[in-house]
Amino acid sequence: MVKIVWDAGHGGSNSTPGKRTPDGEYEWTFNDKVVRAGMLFLRNYENIDQLRVDDATGKTDVPLNVRTNRANAYNADIYISVHHNALQGEYGPHSGTETFVMTPASENPESLRLANAIHPKLVQAMGLKNRGVKAENFHVLRETNMPAILTEGGFMDSSVDIVKMRDDAVLKQAGEAIAKGIAEYFGLRLMQQEQQEDMVEKAIVINSIYDYPWAEILSIRLKAPIYPKKVLKEKRTKELIIVGGTSVGLEAAKITLLSGKDRFETAAKVQRFLKQ
């Protein structure tokens, strides 16, 4: 089993301020889309296990030492940290994609081999200038006990790069490019077709039986099956609508969380969703 750790840098708009575009978009929101696409794509391969060490809801900015401790405790085989760059906080012509390994690179040959498998694919996916593979002393590269890389897909304050970063199709390609690089690095095998057909397109998830009546209404309306959360953790899904509880432990390209502090508030959210 190959164990992969993903880390979308920083946190979302409700957490401590991370880097932002000059228009105020949070870096995490770009990193998150890349990580989701990468994790989803990797599920097409055999024998992989994945862990995400940032807060996938974007509500908190998980401290770096917590992220790297989790990766070390999980005994990960590789660590992938996804970021987007900033130079001066106002739009300029600077541009490009770069990938970092712990410095000096010569002492981290496996990280370098991983970076070299991923970086050219990421450059192609972003369609931006190739700034190369570089070495730096970053916490997540230094404190991880496994090969680790940190990608900077583009500059949030570049008038060129921001256009790509606001295009979800580009960020999806970037995630898939990283996943393909990982597959190449480990020599992963694609799953057989029958296994891939196991993929669920859209599903409704319930955490508690109390939410079942509302899930059932959604199920009829959206023509999608209902799964208990436990079952869905084992399945590969493109889109999830979660009724009650949290999205912790679930991965999909698109997640809609319809959840309140009690089942009445959850019901109200479902009703509002149905009216859309």
Ligand SMILES: [Zn+2]
């Ligand atoms: Zn960052």
